[in-house]
Amino acid sequence: VNLSKIRIITILFIFIGTIIVGYMKANQLNEVELVSGLGIDKVDDRYAVSLQIFNPSANQKNSVDPTGGFTYTQTGRTIPEAIQKMKKDSLKEPILDTLQAVVLSEKLAKDEGLNETLDFLIRDPRIPANINTVILKDQSPELFLTLFTPQKKLSALYTNTMLKNAAEVWGTLVKTSSERIKSQLTDKTSDIVIPYMEIHGAPEDGTTKGNIEKFLPSTRLSLEGFATFKGEKLHSYLTAKDSTTLALIKGEDQVVSISAQCPDSDQPFTINTIHTSSSLKAGADPVSFQLNVRVKGNLEQTACKKTITGRLKGKMEDRLEAEIKANIEKVMERAQEDKTDILGLKDALYRQHPDLWKKKQHEKNFPFSEKIDTHVDVQFIRFGHIKQ
């Protein structure tokens, strides 16, 4: 490279740089407010948007300030409009880069659907792309974002931590970034599930400092399970047990305890899984589905009376297989009643028999009337002593 060219390149870079400087927002850290949680609700056809802000001094060493943050709420015809209004309340410029969780109200998800909200979340460049979304059952997100939570100073941080831990049981299903939901909504071959949270106890108590001064908080949060959707709209809530079974059907590698009745008595025994997997095969002519579930685990507790022999072990595996199969069938029935394809049947057919999918996709009852064969295989890894 000629030296004069290097000079020109350098001058060019500096020139571009000086232009860019004008557009760069250089705020010192003490001139901004860090947003931890974003709550979106729908009240009287207007969006009620809540922002939960970190209170940095509460996060300092030797801090005596127990209030981890502040919450602002404003309404507007659009979400950005509400956030814009918030600037008159807020002390400093709120920045959304630090967002931990997005909380959507049940009302918003049920009546309006997700599309408009997702559109905002994806469009706004200030919102990180990997932020998980949760549905809040019954209560308003504003209340949710003002709750005092034990151990974590902010309910948004609390939610984020819970979601991370829930990945052990629910796998990738808890990863609900707006992009991911949007892509599932668009591809038409799968229905989405989003984790939902519930507030237990008297909500009024939860917004006071007293809530976290007790060993047993009177108001607490729980990550219950999955909310099922029909298209963009919320349909129903799965229980925690059904949600875990759903994750098993979806082939997530779970670490979870499953109990069944002993073969010889009405006492239970429990297995702790170390590896689970599943495969959903679509068969053609006639269209049918075959679900194979494999579970490997250690025997954790047993109240079976008999001394354990190899034969009993086989029987226990059978019992467990039957139990898991019953759980799965219950979820399948539920899905067929609700007419939501949370199992991913459409997707399986689309991928394995694209031609059949083309014919079938407009059928009204597809895939809610197709037969699904379920086969469960349980294998004990650590079983303890076996009497020969």
Place this chain on the structure above:
Amino acid sequence: MNTKQSGTLEKRVSELLASFGESSDIKTRSLTLQGGQLSACLLYIENIVDSSSIQEHIIEPLMQKEAPAEEGRFFPYMIQEVIQVTNIEVIGEVDGIINKLVNGSTIIMFEGHRNVLAADTAKWMERSLSSPKGQRTVQGPDVGFTESRSSNVGMIRKFIKNPDLQVETATYGNLTQTSVSLVYLDHKVDPEILADIKEKLQKIDLDSVIGSNYISECLTKESKTLFPLVLDTDRPDVAVAEVLEGRVCIVVDGSPFTLIAPAVFIQFFQSADDYYIRSEATKYIRSIRFIFFWVALYIPALYVAFTTFHKGLLPVNLLVGFTAQQETVPFPTVIEVFIVVTLTDAIFEGTTRLPQAVIITLSLFGAIVFGQASVEAQLVQPITLVIVSVSFIYSSLIPIAIMNYSVRILKLSLILIGALLGLYGLALFTLILLVHLCYLRSFTVPYLAPISPFTRKDMAKDVFIRNPIPDINKSIPLFHKEEPMEDPKKENDS
């Protein structure tokens, strides 16, 4: 031989003394040769001559021998049969006499002879050998160069017992007449590089040469750069290793630091200990030094850039911690970092150069005020102290201290540009820095060699990791010669 009488002995002695302005340390000693016919006079400068040598090898023989009758055989007779000094010359001109005198010779004048004898009796004040101060090692030899050029050259000779080792000595400095030696291995040195160094040395026109840096700066004055293009070392083993690799060692009288040319970037990360400890053990530390260098350079600037421009790119917990700390301090981060960095440099300067008695007070105040009180007074964020300390500690690990000075200046520039332009600015600065490094030449050798231009053979041996001695000992690194840059205009013409 000119034997024409020009004035009496006494007159000529006083003339010589007058040219030294009757300086009090010039001593004379008159004597008469045996037979009482011929008187002579000795002149020397006290403190730079060996007086016992003068007495035993000059005065005593002179007083015992008779002068020969033949005029023409006078000086050969004196040199061969009377005076017992290894180095002796016959000199006629006054300038030559003066020159010999200041170099520690004893001048012997005889009545009736215009020419004089100059016997080398120099004995310079010098300290004995001691440990090298610049680079310490765990397992290496513990002897350093001294201020004497001749003994330094001798130390190199001691390591390389080979007739190929060439020493070329010349004097520089119109006033100081400092002798400077080029030491190199005849068949290993690259003739082009040697010619380049000699050419640059010839152009030196200085009044005084006091330290080796006087020569070093003259050699590299054409390259405008913050990076050292000459390696200086006070370890004979390092100098010897470099000479064996075909480089040229320049020994300057009066400086315990010898110069190694050419010097490329990677040499400043090679510690002598790398070769004295098993290669498996040194692989890790050699490779990590390069990482330390870049971390030391960039970490304060990245800290400023991230907290000012790119808050969203930091992990949330870290950011909340940063924010909580910044709530309490009065200055923007960049000013704070600048203050702390310059303060660190000030403490470093103080502890390096101030008298011993001041250092204790300085480091005491430095540690207490700087480390503790500034945080408690809510003037500085603790995280800033951590970042600046990390940078300082990492940059101190560069084995050749001279590179540390480049890091310090570059660090400040990076902090400034990080505060003005953020990551964009840092990327820009890095680009310019890399272009500069690629453009830089140390005595015709590309500064980034063998990384760029890339030489697989050399890269595999002794760059980021040092391979076992048997693999690297037998061959010397290639000096990279490039094709001369093609002039696009010429290409169009043809």
